[in-house]
Amino acid sequence: MPSMLIGRPSPATELVLAAQNGDRQAVDRLIAGEVAHVYRRVGRALRWHADVDDVVQETLLQIVRCLPSVREIDRFRPWVCAVTDRQVQRHLRDLRRRQHRQETLTVDQPDPAGDFTDRADTEELLERQRREITVAARWLDDDDRHLLALWWRETAGRTTRAETAAALGVGAGLAAVRVNRMRTRLASARTMTRALDAGGCDQLTGLTRSWDGRPCAIWRKRLTRHTRGCLRCTPTGD
Template identity: 30%
Template sequence: MMTDADLVRAARGGSDTAFARLVERHQAPVRGFLRRTLGSGWAEADDVAQETFLAAWASLGRLKDPDGVRSWLCGIAWRKAQDRIRSARRSAARDHAWLDEAETPAGISAEDRMAMAAAMAELAPDVRACVALCLADGFSHGEAAGVLGLPLGTVKSHVARGRARLLKALGGSDDA
């Protein structure tokens, strides 16, 4: 069986197969580390792991100790995780700033806005897009159908179902 150092040397020589073996050998520990570090679910950790291995492939020539490839990979993963965490914080700060600056229609409390956001998040993505375009952004059903590439009838039913679910989540009725 080839050692990590053997695989690194072969990968540096252009062997995709050798690098693939390194990935197979080290992906579970790197992903496990990222799942524990990010604490945000498997999908995000797996995305960051993929970014880690892409960065490793691009910078394999800079690896000083081929026997220490696992720790090198975890170092890359740590930096990628820090980037992701910083990005999430910036995004949350932008969202918070936008919510603070957004005009709140008279009579809508912060609690109702939060309940609306939570209810929107629970809608299926295509229903949420239809509701956002038609009810929040003022698009006609036809315009939304064109934007989303959905049939007009589908947009109409998504808007109606989405509106009903939002009203229910906010404790209202759908009598309108």
């Protein structure tokens, strides 16, 4: 009898195997079990910067994406650590590039209006972003609009991630993945709305000549495909 137990997978290994085979509940349980660890690792690396939540969500999404490629399933936690560290390094590289670009564009002159101007500019930018998100949300599916409403409440401090997960009927880890996917689709919709408002792209004008102006799934795909490959409509590579 004892010989039959030799080489038997541990419960954790069995969970990884089930997740790799497409068991959604296993994926949810697996990710939920790693959320706290990933948060701690990212938080320490970024010194609990405001971007921690974004990096954690992208890390969890990357873990789900790459889960089928894991070979040493008995070393799942070290693999998660490696994925997390790569996402942190990628974020830091992007942050350094953004800071360098900003420093290059900044003129070394004192602002006579001081902090008041900075606050006014920030409030104006936030208001413009809110309007843009409202318009872009019309391109989202009903499920994504529901998730966007939950995420807005969470970012405003009115609810917690656990409450968002409960509203979706999933674990915290899978909720983070779904929020991140929704935000990716929202970002694409915002790029579309900016391109449509700005005009100036002959290809986009020709493409939308037969469009009735109402958001729908078919036109979302067409416009997203165009803006992703058009430097005029996506000058910053958003």
